[in-house]
Amino acid sequence: GEDVEQSLFLSVREGDSSVINCTYTDSSSTYLYWYKQEPGAGLQLLTYIFSNMDMKQDQRLTVLLNKKDKHLSLRIADTQTGDSAIYFCAEKGDYKLSFGAGTTVTVRA
Amino acid sequence: EPEVTQTPSHQVTQMGQEVILRCVPISNHLYFYWYRQILGQKVEFLVSFYNNEISEKSEIFDDQFSVERPDGSNFTLKIRSTKLEDSAMYFCASKGQGVYGYTFGSGTRLTVV
Numbered sequence: 001g002e003d004v005e006q007s008l009f010l011s012v013r014e015g016d017s018s019v020i021n022c023t024y025t026d027s028s029s030t031y032l033y034w035y036k037q038e039p040g041a042g043l044q045l046l047t048y049i050f051s052n053m054d055m056k057q058d059q060r061l062t063v064l065l066n067k068k069d070k071h072l073s074l075r076i077a078d079t080q081t082g083d084s085a086i087y088f089c090a091e092k093g094d095y096k097l098s099f100g101a102g103t104t105v106t107v108r109a
Numbered sequence: 110e111p112e113v114t115q116t117p118s119h120q121v122t123q124m125g126q127e128v129i130l131r132c133v134p135i136s137n138h139l140y141f142y143w144y145r146q147i148l149g150q151k152v153e154f155l156v157s158f159y160n161n162e163i164s165e166k167s168e169i170f171d172d173q174f175s176v177e178r179p180d181g182s183n184f185t186l187k188i189r190s191t192k193l194e195d196s197a198m199y200f201c202a203s204k205g206q207g208v209y210g211y212t213f214g215s216g217t218r219l220t221v222v
Binding site: 043 | 142144150151152153154157159164165200202209210211212213214215216
């Protein structure tokens with residue numbers, strides 16, 4: 001079955017880069033996703049990467065995928081206070097997404 | 110930008126009562142999902158729905174749960190007899206054919222007392 005693991009907390013200074021890491025188990029996953037959840041809000045799709053890609057960049061966001069190690073990371077450049085949130089990694093199975101527990105990112109001034 | 114709409118945003122119910130959580134997916138989407146998130150825990154898959162039938166369901170989705178797409182626009186989750194442990198945030202999501210991203214609603218916070 002699918003299992004997605006993430007570190008639970010990350011504290012970063014405003015202006016620095018944040019790197020959030022994730023490992024997954026299902027080698028047949030075709031897509032991997034990063035979602036953002038602000039307090040009391042829903043899940044906002046940030047970005048996704050197809051499993052045959054190594055890297056995807058979208059403005060301040062860079063996703064790196066190491067398929068051999070089943071490791072996914074999200075780098076946020078120039079982290080801002082508005083980036084404080086919970087970030088969820090998810091992998092796509094046949095019919096559903098499987099989520100990690102979420103990494104709480106706290107941006108300090 | 111198209112949105113998935115969920116109502117109500119917060120529902121309080123007594124243990125043993127039936128609740129219906131409502132979702133309006135994006136209009137041209139074909140795949141529909143319910144997830145739940147117990148406070149401080151993972152987002153857990155409940156059920157996926159396509160072509161008017163359940164595609165997959167998790168162990169959580171037992172006989173107390175049902176889903177329906179009654180009128181071509183709404184997608185509902187019914188919990189027949191709520192338990193305290195059903196208290197959670199319930200998220201609806203939808204996805205279009207050939208679309209890679211899943212769009213989630215803002216959730217319904219269900220509190221069972």
